[in-house]
Amino acid sequence: MEGVAIIGAGQTRYGDFPTKGVKELFAEAYLEMLQSVDRGLDPQMIQAAYIGCLSAGSGFQLGQLAPLLMGHVGLPHVNAVRVENACASGGFALYNAACAVASGKFDLVLAAGVEKMRDISSSKGRYWLGVSGDTEYERLAGSTFAGIYALMATRYMHEYGLKREHLSMVAVKNHRNAAANPKAQFRKAITLEQAMNGVPVAYPFNIWDCSPTTDGAAVVLLCNARRARDFTSRPVYLRGFGAASDYLAIHDRSSITRLNATRKAAAEAYKQAGIGPRDIDFAEVHDCFTIAEILAYADLGFCEEGRAHYLLEEGITQLDGKLPVNASGGLKAKGHPIGATGCGMAYEIFRQLRGEAAEPVRQIKNARFALSHNVGGSGGTAAVFIYQRGDE
Amino acid sequence: MGAHISIPMYQRAVPQRYRLVGQRCLKCGKVNFPPKAVCKYCNAGFEFEEVTLSGRGTVYSYTIIAGGGAPPEFAEQAHCQGSYPVVVVELEEGPRVIAQLVDPPPAGITIGMPVRAVFRKIYEEEGVIRYGFKFRPA
Ligand SMILES: [Zn+2]
Numbered sequence: 001m002e003g004v005a006i007i008g009a010g011q012t013r014y015g016d017f018p019t020k021g022v023k024e025l026f027a028e029a030y031l032e033m034l035q036s037v038d039r040g041l042d043p044q045m046i047q048a049a050y051i052g053c054l055s056a057g058s059g060f061q062l063g064q065l066a067p068l069l070m071g072h073v074g075l076p077h078v079n080a081v082r083v084e085n086a087c088a089s090g091g092f093a094l095y096n097a098a099c100a101v102a103s104g105k106f107d108l109v110l111a112a113g114v115e116k117m118r119d120i121s122s123s124k125g126r127y128w129l130g131v132s133g134d135t136e137y138e139r140l141a142g143s144t145f146a147g148i149y150a151l152m153a154t155r156y157m158h159e160y161g162l163k164r165e166h167l168s169m170v171a172v173k174n175h176r177n178a179a180a181n182p183k184a185q186f187r188k189a190i191t192l193e194q195a196m197n198g199v200p201v202a203y204p205f206n207i208w209d210c211s212p213t214t215d216g217a218a219v220v221l222l223c224n225a226r227r228a229r230d231f232t233s234r235p236v237y238l239r240g241f242g243a244a245s246d247y248l249a250i251h252d253r254s255s256i257t258r259l260n261a262t263r264k265a266a267a268e269a270y271k272q273a274g275i276g277p278r279d280i281d282f283a284e285v286h287d288c289f290t291i292a293e294i295l296a297y298a299d300l301g302f303c304e305e306g307r308a309h310y311l312l313e314e315g316i317t318q319l320d321g322k323l324p325v326n327a328s329g330g331l332k333a334k335g336h337p338i339g340a341t342g343c344g345m346a347y348e349i350f351r352q353l354r355g356e357a358a359e360p361v362r363q364i365k366n367a368r369f370a371l372s373h374n375v376g377g378s379g380g381t382a383a384v385f386i387y388q389r390g391d392e
Numbered sequence: 393m394g395a396h397i398s399i400p401m402y403q404r405a406v407p408q409r410y411r412l413v414g415q416r417c418l419k420c421g422k423v424n425f426p427p428k429a430v431c432k433y434c435n436a437g438f439e440f441e442e443v444t445l446s447g448r449g450t451v452y453s454y455t456i457i458a459g460g461g462a463p464p465e466f467a468e469q470a471h472c473q474g475s476y477p478v479v480v481v482e483l484e485e486g487p488r489v490i491a492q493l494v495d496p497p498p499a500g501i502t503i504g505m506p507v508r509a510v511f512r513k514i515y516e517e518e519g520v521i522r523y524g525f526k527f528r529p530a
Contacts, residue, residue: 136397136401136426137426137489137490139397139463140465140514140515140522140524141490141491141492142465142466142469142476142478142492142514142515143457143478143490144457146461147455147457147461150455151454151455151478151480151490154453154455154503155452158453158503199458199460200458200475201460201461202455202456202457202458202461203455203456203458204455205455247432250480251488251489251490252432252488256452256453256480
């Protein structure tokens with residue numbers, strides 16, 4: 001298997017952009033990616049592209065989104081395909097791109113994601129978000145997507161003594177981190193009291209437990225590791241990548257206080273990288289709802305099952321803690337443009353490991369290994385990546 | 393439009409929605425609901441006998457969907473009731489199902505609480521009332 005390096009990455013700011021459509025968002029992230037390739041690159045050398053997007057299925061461009069986007073940036077003949085696994089579409093685009101380079105078939109492959117959510121009216125949006133869960137049974141019980149994660153949270157509270165305020169601690173931490181991130185949707189810190197008393201959404205969640213609807217795009221360029229230094233002085237290596245699935249509906253799973261897709265994907269990624277959870281210096285994890293970050297701690301091996309809330313109490317996952325989680329602000333506050341999210345995590349890690357976190361206050365120092373974790377829906381799919389700083 | 397169940401698709405699941413018809417795996421003996429082509433417990437058995445579930449079970453987890461966040465099919469219900477509970481029920485035959493809870497106890501829903509299935513109107517769409525099961529405290 002060939003080694004895989006990231007040689008460039010770009011991301012739009014996440015947020016609400018009424019004047020930009022998917023093509024404009026994609027192009028903005030793509031052009032920033034090209035500029036980050038510091039020794040230069042002829043874009044015509046790019047051989048393949050995997051592009052994550054969910055909403056293409058909901059109306060504006062039913063099929064063949066990938067050639068539409070590639071034609072917009074002057075690469076009309078690249079082997080391009082859209083990848084869809086709900087909120088993990090971007091992660092699976094990155095996974096497929098990594099496999100394509102690792103196979104030796106291609107040396108330069110684009111992994112990207114884009115989503116335009118703010119054009120959809122809220123009544124249509126609720127139909128649309130249901131797409132990520134099980135429609136026949138979960139949806140027809142009157143449950144929302146938030147409701148499914150809420151069912152996991154209630155059970156977790158029952159089994160492990162998690163308190164309402166632990167959920168809010170995730171929101172407070174991630175909003176504080178986003179406040180310093182110029183690419184984040186919500187650059188605003190919130191207090192624990194605010195986070196505990198938001199408008200109810202689905203017990204035990206209020207609005208502060210939920211990620212927002214977001215427009216945005218992210219693009220990363222993967223390269224065969226042997227050629228990476230032809231293009232950049234500071235590549236970031238993708239040392240491990242894993243992906244897995246689970247029963248789509250939560251009623252079909254043996255446990256709802258863990259995501260087996262995450263566990264299997266993480267095991268694959270750690271094994272390939274030859275390192276374990278203790279070697280990770282910081283992580284970007286999938287916090288579509290506050291409970292999702294709490295589940296991720298044990299699923300990724302950062303703590304034992306049922307002990308995640310102690311990491312929050314001890315401040316271990318804060319920006320200045322031993323293992324910062326979601327330094328970007330996470331899905332919660334950086335924003336969650338569904339198909340882009342998995343690649344946006346790679347963008348954040350690429351910048352952090354190169355010492356380019358934009359605002360000095362949020363730069364994580366002396367990090368060697370990082371991890372990203374992207375989940376589809378309520379855990380029907382998951383992808384996990386392990387990155388290593390390239391200057392050694 | 394996004395997620396939506398057409399009338400023919402709804403009708404194909406009438407045995408499950410009206411009568412809780414599940415399937416017992418002839419290889420491992422466990423009961424699947426809703427039905428699968430291959431048993432979800434042993435991932436091997438593909439021959440089944442039909443079983444009608446009793447509808448008795450206990451609350452495994454719960455949430456309360458707030459009015460503003462309800463899916464569009466349930467917007468009217470949410471508007472009338474303000475909010476409504478959704479539960480995961482562990483049925484006595486083994487499988488878990490997700491459904492609404494009617495007549496929740498005034499003191500609040502608790503995990504482990506016994507419930508039984510009842511036949512109810514679920515929602516109305518395209519001029520057709522969709523019936524199915526909900527649960528109520530036993
Ligand atoms: Zn079986």
